[in-house]
Amino acid sequence: MSKKIRNMKTRHLKYLIVLSLFFAFGCSNTKYLPEGDFLYTGSSVKVKDSILKKNERKALEKEAEDLLVPKPNKQILGLRPKLLIYNWAGQPKKAKGIRYWLRTKVGEAPVLFSKVDLDYNASILRNFTENKGYFKTRVSADSTAKNKRASAEYTIIPKRQYKIKSIQFPTDSSDLGKSIARTSRRTLLKEGNPYDLDIIKAERERIDARLKEKGYYYFNPDYILAQVDTTKGDHEVTIKLKIKDETPDKATIPYKINKIVVYPNFSILKDSVTYKNEDIVQYKDFTIIDSAHTFKPRVFDRSLYFKKGDFYNRKNHNLTLNRFVNLGTFNFVKNEFKVSDSIKNTLDAYYYLTLLPKKFIRVEVLGKTNSASYTGTEVNVNWNNRNVFRGAELLTVSVFGGADFQLSGENKGHNIFKLGTETSLTWPRFITPFKMEGSSEFVPRTKATVRYEYQNRTQLYALNSFKTSFGYIWKDNIRKEHQLNVVDITYVSPNNVTAEYEEDILADPSLGKVIEKQLIFGTTYSYTFTNTMLKRKKNTFYFNGEVDLAGNITGLATGANIKQGDTIKIFDVPFSQYVKVKADFRHYLKLGKESELASRIIVGAGFAYGNSTTLPTTKQFVVGGTNSIRAFRARSLGPGSYQAPITSNSYLPDQSADLKLEFNTEYRAKIYGLMKGALFVDAGNIWLLNADLDKPGAEISKDIMKQIAVGAGAGLRFDFTFLILRTDLAFPLRKPYLPEGQRWVMDAIDFGSSAWRKENLILNIAIGYPF
Template sequence: MKGFLGLMCNKAKIGLLLLMVTMIGCNTLKRVDDNELLLTKNTVYADEEKVKDDNIQSLIAQKPNSSLLGYRLRLNLYNLAKENPDSSFQNWLHRKEKREKRLNRLLSKKQVNRLKESFVVKGASDFFKRIGEPPAVIDTALTQKTVDRLKAYYNSKGYFNNSGTYSIVKGKRKKRAEVDYKISLEKPFLIDTILKNISSPELDSIYDSSLNNSLVKDGEQFDLANFNQERERLTTLFRNSGVYNFQESSINYDILRDTSQVANDQLMDVQLNIQKPRSTGDTSLTNSPYRIHKLKKINIYADYLIGGGTDSLKSIEYENYTIYYNNRLKYKPKALTDAIFFEKDSIYRDLDRIRTYRQITNLNTFKYPNIEFIPDTTQAQLITNIYLAPRPKYSLNLDLDVTHSNIQQVGTAFSGSVITRNVFGGTETLNISARGSIGLLNGRNISIAGETFTSEIGGDINITFPRIWFPLNTEKIIPYYMLPQSRFLIGTNFQKNIGLDKQSFNSILSYNWSPSNSLKHNVELLNVEFVRNVNPNNFYNVYQNTFSNLDNIADEFQDDPQYATFFRDSENTEDPLILGIPDGANEFVQAVLNGEIPVTTEQLSEVNSIEERRQRLTENNLIFASNYTYTKNSKIDVNDNDFYQFRLKLESAGNLLSLLDGAIPYNKNDNDQLLVFGVPFSQYFKTEFDFVRHWEVSSSKVLAFRSFFGLAIPYGNSESIPFVRSYFAGGSNDNRAWNPYELGPGSTSNINDFNEANLKLAMNLEYRFPIAGDVKGALFADAGNIWNVFDNEDNPDAIFSDFSSLADIALGTGFGIRYDFTYFIFRLDIGFKTYNPAEEVSKRWFRQYNFKNAGFNIGINYPF
């Protein structure tokens, strides 16, 4: 009987599955008529060879409905919408004779009429139509349009005699079909000789000097894309060689052969034509050949008002520039001329115009400038007028944010800043900012902190100079077109939360410059940070796992009367006595380390490790560092989905202070560390490599990869890295299967409440795809961990010893849902512990692969 019931149950499951598949299939074809075919696939063949190139695929005018893991989600959502919701509502309303009258009495006639516009009646259908896709029913007009596009594309590649057809191949399943596009290419045409017809002798000379860089060459296959790129190259070349008014439309090519005639050689001659400028409304330029212009005079209007006159302005001459101003010149002349890359009596270069625009915008003192060129055609000279409209002297910014983290349930952060421009007359910018936050702690952290709220308050004074502020002249090494900036910042921050409560003071002197749009250098010559722990006695309350390990060791001695002062009563009935905090715990540790309490070798090692961690996390830190960051980013704009980004950072701390030992009589503590203002300064070397690569798999689908390596090595005056400079693993921008500070170090299992170390490896791979409308999806895999190396850690499970330690790399996999608000992305990522190095070797794979142990992460914008 049991076997019979099991068989019937299995049959029922199979039947239910078949019913679901049938319903899905029927829903897919719901809006496909009997005489129509649903497009399921497009295939392009060039000379019988299948073509998968994205450029070719983008030419197809009609494509199948999008799918999610093989399921056409958006099509089925669209089919859920009622075709005519108004008619359906009216039919329902009049289906029963008295239904409309009852509704009119209950709601009123006006309300009943409004029902048909409600979300239930009409809004839901509009919503499904908006996020869904109508069925891609094969349209022969669109298929022929695709053939024409394919022929035109291959025609642009030199296959002038190609031909194309399409065929509709019905599928095995009803009302479905594929479309095959077949292009016969024939032999391509090759460029035999390039002739030239250039109306201007000056342009002819410039062209001849650049022939080696030409993108159109003899013997190569004809490719229209190369001709378009060559036109752009020549336009840029001429405009950077003095021809300020050169128009790309003046360049065209003639093919000196009848390409409809097929021959054995398929060679053709091409003639380059560069004509006179077309009429621009200036009769003096019409029908005149292009000429190389020099800059006759450069005028700078420093107080320009749009629509205002210039006759009443005063002026001064400064290094071949004429500066006009109103009443009083508010800017140092050098600050203005350093931003201008035009020079008197030099030839015009479009590059100088672009650099001038960039540098003036970079000053953050003026609005986007207006540059005017007035030609003197008789002498081929230009008068340049640069109009600078000042921004407001002062501006105020206010921000308010609502935050959430693993520490607080909800928080409110507010900040404000006052910006003062042109502080010293050299277009400097002064930014004075203040910030604060208050948050409600979650349940566990309330018990740790003994308080309900966390708070933070801080402020900065930041001044930016649009030049390298240095005793030596750096202009030859870092010219002004690289947008150099110097920044000096001084700030402080007061933090009160579940931790030890910190006060920090920091000061930064940094320089940055950008040789190009994709390259940036940043040097922090001085980065000084002082961190003071306000409440060090709260250590064992905050780091409860650490306290629990220590208390377990002390349990063996709690009944001995000579150690009674170390303990206090506990509310836990299973453990009625625990170490007192902080005195009892600290005194017990000292007694163990002094040999006054007999413990095992393993216990002594653990107590020593706990004490070292307590001292490191409760001691004040003085970090006196310098660093250099190199950033390379190939991303063109926000819509570029195929790019890479590389960042290298090198940092050194404490070396200058160490070199002054002897010159300055430093004091020393019991550990023989040098003290500055009574605090041992940190000494370490740190390096980081961060690489991000995005590949555009297809339209709206992106494969994103990131790798990170970070290593900080303490030496000299330090045996470990300051907590604020160490690494942690886990969180919404790292390994999303673990919470922040939860993973590692190495194969250890949550030995501390906030796990950190000085070596980190991380790799992330994420596939991003559209789901419906502004809703996006992602599948991801995160790998990485942290370890201790070259420091005072002695736990072998936490130390990176050799390549065998790579077995401790944790793996988290999962999926994410994102909503695109245009200006930002809201995302929810769910990560599952796929490989957990903290488990036994035989239990590391998929042991906690469930929602109960998953990591839920909320974030703004993509993690990388």
């Protein structure tokens, strides 16, 4: 027998085995069905209409199919694994144990065809199509059964769709009628559009929302009647909107605000509020009832959007509630409006606020590993004091420490230890020489921070870092956030530089920049836009743009120009002068209910001038690592085609540069339960703006695309709700530091080779998604 024939027989045997397994799985899903019943495999809907375009007909069919009940057992690749597990587990003898858990929690009982009501589903489809304007629709239902499986088929034969001929708003002379009529220019009902009951319902909601901005607190969408007449026109309807006769009188009246009362120490455990006269504080046009005098009155003045005499307005109602919630001092916020007893057609507003604990401690313990083979832990202890000066301020004092150990790899023995503290004070307002007030539902904040960190890289050097900042954080809305640090100062000083590291500097002068003293002061601004919270949108976006300006005013004032030897020092340290910009854009494409394609592009550039020739090391860009190009070790890639040699002390130095370009794309899908999977590709690199003789090939040039690194891999994500544990296994596809013509290394991939795996496979373990 020839080798070719043996191979053919082997392939046929494999196909036979696969088909047998599929057949066995299918049989096991119908083996335990009740006698005479069938496994329900789903339904289909067919719309027979010669006028509708094909895409419109398909969309109508898809929308109609989603209404059918019940839903069949879920399928994956033609199989029903949950039903299979249900059957395999069998009937448990006790309401506990593995068998019970598999059958009731993991498995899924068969959906029987006897539970399918064809007539009921047909009526649902008939109502659905008529609500879309296809009046007098005919719907038929049928079923097909074979091999203990059954499915249902529905056929919709719609009549010609009715269009809107005209819309009439209330014409009566009442204030309410006039108010509704004035909303007509923004109506959702358009002449010539198809009749749609859902649009009519949405129009009633729209009118109600507009009236809520005009003081009609007690109005309700159900008080609007839409009279539809199909007799006037050829397949056309006229729609007349009117106020129902049974509408209560209080719903027809716009109300103004009378009293405003705030209870900032309300207890939800009590049914009523008791207080003494001395507990009452009158401030401007509102009243505070608080025996403990917990807050300064101006805290409420900035949060209340209602003023006495204003018409009730739902927008201001929601803004006020959101402001109270966003202060960060209240656990529970309740609001109540009551008709005033003293003044006709007015409302008294009451706000009941339950405090969060004033002081609390939060401890964070983190275990981590990164792509440079470092494994370690980090502890962060935060002490917080809410409302420290009775103005809803937040004082936070943190102490943190961590250690990273490399158990193998180039940096073995060069462990990293860090210890530090940070104090921040946040005010729920703008603190400026001139008056500024935020106008959104989100409270603007002023934040001052002081931070110190000591970092020790054993056998190499230590760094002392001091940082202080003062700035503002505010949101226009839930999508847009701004952060401006008017003052941002960083001072870095080296300590305990070893003789071994000094020797390495002689061989590679760029290592000396890491331990240079740095004084950075200036202004930073970042803008963030995101709509990723809109879960139903197919396409969502995230954008973050940052601008970092350091030493620019001082440089201009002093005329600093290092190229002419005019280096200006402050406290005997040259201050840094540069402009740095960075943009991070992300796109999320929803492919299905449990899958998406996430992509990111990062572009960054820093330009040193005046008093500096290069960006400070702490401000330069890096690539590689857990949240970057995962197929390369953290901070080890680039710049350009340069590859850092292992030093005489056997460690791999960090690489950084002035320019950065990075692209990532990742397919994410749910595998089972809390486990999700991902396939990803990362690409990018960093470059120096100017040539460095010690780093050949590191500068930006026309060959930028030839120096792009590419990596790929797969990962698992375990979603525990309160955190996401991520594991990624990646390997390089393109190495920019290899000679031209040899940089693509896909043909060298060999998962069976231990030598290849040791050199190329990178395991990343992290908390959260990479982007």
